[in-house]
Amino acid sequence: MSTAPVNVIDPVDTRSSTAQLSVRNVAKVFPGKKDLFSKLTGKTRRDFVAIQDISLDIEPNTFVSIIGPSGCGKSTLLNMIAGLSPVSGGEILLNGAPITGPGPDRGMVFQNYALMPWMTVEENLRFAVETVDPKISAKKRDRIIKEHIQLVGLTGAERKHPHELSGGMRQRVGIARALAINPQMLLMDEPFGALDALTRGFLQDEIERIWEQQRKTVIMITHSIEEALLLSDRIVMMTRGPAARIDEILEVPFPRPRNRDTIQQHPAYKGLKAEMESHLFRETRAVEAERVGG
Amino acid sequence: MAASHSTPGLIVAERQAPLWQNENVRAFALFMLSLGIFLLFWEIGAKSGWFVKGVPTATETIKEFWWWVTNPFYRNGPNDLGIGWNLLISLRRVAIGYIAASLVAVPLGILIGISPVAFKAFNPYVQLLKPISPLAWLPLGLYLLRDSEKTGIFIIFISSIWPTLINTTFGVANVNQDYLDVSKTLGASRLWTIWKVIIPAALPNIVSGLRISMGIAWLVIVAAEMLLGTGLGYFIWNEWNNLSIPNILVAIFIIGLTGLVLDSLFAALEKFVAFGRNS
Ligand SMILES: Nc1ncnc2c1ncn2[C@@H]1O[C@H](COP(=O)(O)OP(=O)(O)OP(=O)(O)O)[C@@H](O)[C@H]1O
Numbered sequence: 176m177s178t179a180p181v182n183v184i185d186p187v188d189t190r191s192s193t194a195q196l197s198v199r200n201v202a203k204v205f206p207g208k209k210d211l212f213s214k215l216t217g218k219t220r221r222d223f224v225a226i227q228d229i230s231l232d233i234e235p236n237t238f239v240s241i242i243g244p245s246g247c248g249k250s251t252l253l254n255m256i257a258g259l260s261p262v263s264g265g266e267i268l269l270n271g272a273p274i275t276g277p278g279p280d281r282g283m284v285f286q287n288y289a290l291m292p293w294m295t296v297e298e299n300l301r302f303a304v305e306t307v308d309p310k311i312s313a314k315k316r317d318r319i320i321k322e323h324i325q326l327v328g329l330t331g332a333e334r335k336h337p338h339e340l341s342g343g344m345r346q347r348v349g350i351a352r353a354l355a356i357n358p359q360m361l362l363m364d365e366p367f368g369a370l371d372a373l374t375r376g377f378l379q380d381e382i383e384r385i386w387e388q389q390r391k392t393v394i395m396i397t398h399s400i401e402e403a404l405l406l407s408d409r410i411v412m413m414t415r416g417p418a419a420r421i422d423e424i425l426e427v428p429f430p431r432p433r434n435r436d437t438i439q440q441h442p443a444y445k446g447l448k449a450e451m452e453s454h455l456f457r458e459t460r461a462v463e464a465e466r467v468g469g
Numbered sequence: 470m471a472a473s474h475s476t477p478g479l480i481v482a483e484r485q486a487p488l489w490q491n492e493n494v495r496a497f498a499l500f501m502l503s504l505g506i507f508l509l510f511w512e513i514g515a516k517s518g519w520f521v522k523g524v525p526t527a528t529e530t531i532k533e534f535w536w537w538v539t540n541p542f543y544r545n546g547p548n549d550l551g552i553g554w555n556l557l558i559s560l561r562r563v564a565i566g567y568i569a570a571s572l573v574a575v576p577l578g579i580l581i582g583i584s585p586v587a588f589k590a591f592n593p594y595v596q597l598l599k600p601i602s603p604l605a606w607l608p609l610g611l612y613l614l615r616d617s618e619k620t621g622i623f624i625i626f627i628s629s630i631w632p633t634l635i636n637t638t639f640g641v642a643n644v645n646q647d648y649l650d651v652s653k654t655l656g657a658s659r660l661w662t663i664w665k666v667i668i669p670a671a672l673p674n675i676v677s678g679l680r681i682s683m684g685i686a687w688l689v690i691v692a693a694e695m696l697l698g699t700g701l702g703y704f705i706w707n708e709w710n711n712l713s714i715p716n717i718l719v720a721i722f723i724i725g726l727t728g729l730v731l732d733s734l735f736a737a738l739e740k741f742v743a744f745g746r747n748s
């Protein structure tokens with residue numbers, strides 16, 4: 176925070192009343208093992224403070240990326256927002272109401288797709304739609320499924336099972352499934368992490384195109400600086416764990432619709448990229464140094 | 470399509486590969502060769518008295534086999550039934566005991582698998598009862614049921630319940646956390662999750678449990694029937710009393726063949742429910 180980088184917002188000042196999602200002083204502690212049995216077997220483990228005091232406000236219709244060194248607690252944070260894992264301290268408000276558990280107002284895209292292997296593409300979507308709205312009419316349901324299969328460019332693969340699809344196509348199904356339930360926001364944990372560079376690029380372009388159409392709030396975890404710059408309005412940079420915090424939040428000013436070639440011409444591109452690189456480099460080097468030292 | 474056009478050389482090479490280089494052809498040839506050697510050894514050995522007295526020759530046995538499979542359904546009183554009847558009797562016992570066992574084991578396994586409390590409560594029973602030899606139940610069955618037919622079915626039931634139960638429990642308890650997370654983020658109810666996610670996800674485990682159970686049921690029925698009356702097991706026992714070794718060999722072969730067919734049915738079912746998960 177010492178050198179004045181481009182477009183930095185102080186995290187404390189980002190609190191606002193218009194926020195759709197509001198993370199307030201959230202902490203996550205994974206309890207250790209200190210019971211008698213563990214003591215006897217010599218396998219005690221201290222409490223692990225993964226996240227300490229994170230505050231973050233997310234406005235509607237923004238695309239937010241979270242980036243940080245490996246193991247810093249990004250997935251932990253996203254799982255708390257999804258409601259899959261409880262907070263240890265603080266609270267997370269969605270439209271002003273605290274999150275108590277998972278729900279269909281937040282669509283989730285998983286790194287390893289998490290498609291049901293026994294369901295076809297169509298059935299995977301139908302499962303999502305029917306689970307969220309059991310009373311939906313067959314006509315409306317089929318229309319939603321068809322629309323979303325079209326949206327991600329999978330027309331023709333409706334009756335295929337996931338094992339017959341490539342990784343890129345599987346993640347398209349994952350995205351279609353998350354969108355088909357019409358969530359308020361989309362949560363994505365390294366959605367393209369398992370894909371090769373070329374497929375990754377195609378899917379990033381798809382996400383950009385779909386986002387332009389729907390402008391849903393998105394929170395995406397990524398390890399790729401270029402990906403974050405192409406897609407996000409804001410980039411949250413986290414420090415290394417344990418007790419990870421938000422280091423700074425970058426505002427990405429590129430006009431939309433974006434395209435990977437034109438954004439590189441933008442005057443702010445180089446500065447933002449350098450800022451992120453130096454942050455990640457610094458944190459990762461510190462992680463490595465601690466590992467060697469400890 | 471495009472790939473096959475760009476590599477015509479490969480295609481031609483494949484087409485011109487001589488027949489004897491095909492793995493299946495070679496395996497079949499080796500199989501036939503070993504079978505031939507075995508039958509020849511048997512024939513010569515039996516003719517020149519290498520084995521104990523009374524061992525039939527291969528040709529005698531094959532003739533006998535042919536007679537039994539071409540006359541499967543004759544009936545000359547309870548001790549002289551065609552092999553088809555005996556096979557049907559054994560299959561019927563297995564079917565009743567096995568289906569009853571599956572109807573208990575699958576739902577119970579699902580229940581134990583989804584509830585850690587039920588798992589801890591019922592696991593001691595399973596662990597204690599599982600290693601008991603099925604035949605150990607025979608006297609108890611006869612005493613309790615006072616009927617050899619019911620006892621046979623009871624033994625099949627008690628011996629084929631465990632693999633299905635254990636596999637179902639394991640499958641249900643170890644459903645991929647991602648599938649459960651998907652279900653949770655969609656706000657699915659517990660019952661809906663069990664029906665739509667947990668059971669289909671555990672189906673490969675359930676089917677392989679059913680397959681092992683079927684194998685065990687078929688192993689056990691033959692042994693149990695030796696002490697009961699009618700069925701393939703009794704047929705063998707009866708032919709032993711008649712000292713008709715060829716007939717015993719015929720029955721052994723038919724038991725093996727039936728087991729093979731049953732197992733292949735389940736192997737096909739396993740493949741059908743896998744959806745690329747273990748291929
Ligand atoms: N269930 C758990 N029990 C104990 N510690 C955990 C648990 N889950 C995660 N952790 C720890 O919390 C820290 C943060 O984990 P998390 O998976 O959130 O990191 P991440 O930023 O998503 O990493 P990556 O970039 O590798 O995905 C790690 O040090 C991890 O070891």
Ligand SMILES: [Mg+2]
Pocket residue numbers: 249250251364
């Ligand atoms: Mg992670």
